[in-house]
Amino acid sequence: MTTQTWFITGVNSGFGRELAQQLLARGDRVAGTVRREGSVDDLRAEYGDRFWLGHLDITDLPKVREVVDAAFTDLGRIDVVVGNAGYGFFGAAEELTDDEVVHQITTNLLGSIQTARAALPHLRAQGGGRLIQISSVAGLAAHAGASLYHAGKWGIEGFMEALAQEVAPFGIGVTLVEPGGARTAFSRGSLRMGEPLTAYDGTPAALVRQFKKTAVPVIGDPVRIAARVIASAAQQPAPLRVVLGSDSYQAVTGALRQRLQQVEGQKDTAAETDATA
Template sequence: MTKKTWLITGVSSGFGHALTTQLLEKGDTVIGTVRNFAKIQDLIEQYPDTFISEKLDVTDVPAIHTLVNKVASEHKIDVLVNNAGYGLFGAAEELSDEQVDKIIATDLTGSIQMIRSILPYMRQQNSGRIIQISSYGGQVAYPGNSMYHAAKFGIEGFCEAVAQEVAQFNIGLTIVEPGGARTEFRYGSAKVADPIPAYDGPTHAFMKMLDPANGLAPGDPKRMASRIIESADQTPAPLHMVLGSEALKNTIERLETRVAEYKSETELAASTDFPVDEK
């Protein structure tokens, strides 16, 4: 199988680290971005020829363009994996302006700019694969997660449009929608807003989920990483890939409910059209 060069954001933990480790073990080249090199020193030392570490904060848009221009001029990037991101929990009213701005900059704008930056290179080489790590939270919304859902619903809409734009250039795009997994996303990196007691109850139910003492998430990040890697060889690229049986069940249920809601509005929608006999 042909070796590939991957550009992956956020490789110090979670899916990014699992993907990078498996890819390096099978002989591919990984250009991995981090904010702290100390967290990936083991990979730097173990794979000096095939692991290239780059420092990047995905909220710094000029830095994104500079980095992508640099690495894409030095290497043929076969696959971009937008992985960098984090979870933010709390009712909309509980969130600060800074928290709102930061998660949009990280989980939404950062991914958009990485894709925009790599597209000219993939278009010129007439090949490429973009893998966007989203969440089944890009299809299913829960209370206490409003801004995370805003970012994930947003990036999924962006990616669905871009996938149609770039298919003519032999560029495939896959939106990965994992369910709960045993990564630092849930048990370490998640940010929580200052609580307002009025929202105790269903809105603060996420607090139980974030405590490992209440049971671990069902998803295995190593198995999920393996499925993501395999998807890069699928033709055509799957547009959506849900990882986790619970995530798929919840996604299907929500989509079926949504379709039923829209179908119930058939007469309402038609009532706003000009009558067919009017010119």
């Protein structure tokens, strides 16, 4: 197996950490980023020079480009760039403050866009590579109480799908990863909630509040999910989407069928607004 070099944002926990561990264990090189110093000292101690580390707050967009450039400069070729850093902030749209909205969108959308944009000149110069974006079932199926989280995930879906068409001529593949619920820190209580408004008590948006009160069962195995993400990098051509988890498959296919039904019946009325000759 040919050794590869991967760049991954957010390797301190969750999917990012699992990806880094599996890749390093199999002999690859990993360039990872973290916000908090000391959070991956064990990986640095065990893998030494094969683990390049950059300190990065993904909301610092100029710094994103600086860190990506440094990784390519220090390591030379990077085969796979993974946009992974992000978090969940749930609640009805008006339960989040303006600052919370901006931070959520900057982290989950703009940070991922900037990571890809920063990597593109390097990937073009080296003649190709792979961009992998960790999205979510929430990027294709929407639920009340998660409107701002969906905004970031749906946004990155559209960006990456269009980007795949833009960069295909340069030998750069693009993949969106659509995991369902997984047994990571995200599902064990690290997600954040807006300040609840009594106006939403008893409404569909209030259902997400249960995530903080009771343990919500999830079926996704982060070890298996990371292994599938790694395997997808070897697929040719690059799969545009990789759906992981039976819960994700059911939610995504159900949402897509419903969306198609909503528009198919409008074929004739849609044509009524066409200009006449």
